[in-house]
Each structure stands twice: as C-alpha cells, then as structure tokens.
Amino acid sequence: KNEVEQSPQNLTAQEGEFITINCSYSVGISALHWLQQHPGGGIVSLFMLSSGKKKHGRLIATINIQEKHSSLHITASHPRDSAVYICAVPEGGNQFYFGTGTSLTVIP
C-alpha cells in the first residue's frame, strides 16, 4: 500500500504570494495526480504527471520520481485559489491512494 503524505496540512497566504504544496509517497509509481477540491466539495483534476514539470496558467507541478516527491506551486495566488489540494497516486492498475489534502486559504 502506498503511503501518501502531504505538507503542509493547512496554509494561509496573502494574495499575490507564491505557494508550494508538497506530496511524498512510499512506493514507486508511473504517474501522480494533483486534484483541487472546491469548498462546495467538487473535485477537479489539475495535473497528471509522470516526470519533470507541467504548467497550466499560474499552476506548476513538478515530480521527482527517484525521490518519490512532487510539488504543486501557485504563482501570484488569488482568493479564488482557496481550496483543498490533493495528490493521488495509482497502485496496481487503477487503484488510487489519496493524500489527506492541503487546505489553502488566500486572504485578499
């Protein structure tokens, strides 16, 4: 079973700040998912990455497969970025393990 840990658990930032959320896992994987869960509960897939770095707007995700670690960065944070950010890793074919999430609050 893959142990997925995220840090920090909670994060408060001022609008405009650069934010980093970390995810580490215990068993080697082929790809890692970053998800965003809105305050209303809905889940949106942000990234799926297996190596290097991906960028989408103000969001950047990186992964180091050898170190079993991934980071999600948000540049120029905005109050609408306030959400829970979750990393998830596959095990076996299609079973996924989820981190406990990082609750981000961006203050205007």
Add this chain to the structure above:
Amino acid sequence: EPEVTQTPSHQVTQMGQEVILRCVPISNHLYFYWYRQILGQKVEFLVSFYNNEISEKSEIFDDQFSVERPDGSNFTLKIRSTKLEDSAMYFCASSQDNSREQYFGPGTRLTVT
C-alpha cells in the same frame, strides 16, 4: 465541455435500505471509478470498471457494494443494507484510458439515518 454528471445530489435513506447512486460518465470514456469521502476525511478509492467488469477494488468495496453499467451511458453504484457509516460523499469519475486524467462528477451526498 463534456462533464460527468451524478444523481441525486443528495440522498437520505434509512439504515438497512438499499440505495443506487447514478453517474453518467463522459461519452467516449472507457474507464469508470467510484470514490468515497467521509466528512472531514480523505478521498478513498472504491472501485474501477473497464470493459463491463471490475478491474480493481479496494478493501472497502465488499459484498455490500456492486457496480453496473446497465446501458451505454449510466454507471451505477448500489449499496445494499446501508449502515450509518456509509454516510459520505460519493464521487464518480471517468477517463479515456487509465493513463489519462480523470474527470470527476459533482458527487452524491449520502446520509444514512
């Protein structure tokens, strides 16, 4: 943009009753998933489904649970003899293949009283 839909948005049922949660995945997707999130806890994988059969299931997905794709569009999760601890948000997701990102539905909040 195509999206995954789920019905109902909220289901209240009495302990011991059977419930069916419904999902309509994105039409050209081939892999389907159910997840559960108990209030305040992390999302948990329940089951994945491909080619009309279960491809993976977690320890949570015991004989109380079953999934079905009764027609070309719906994907259902049946929970028999519900228990209080089945109260949770249930999310359906779909993907084109198992190496691509998953698209999540808005969830069904199940309350067992």
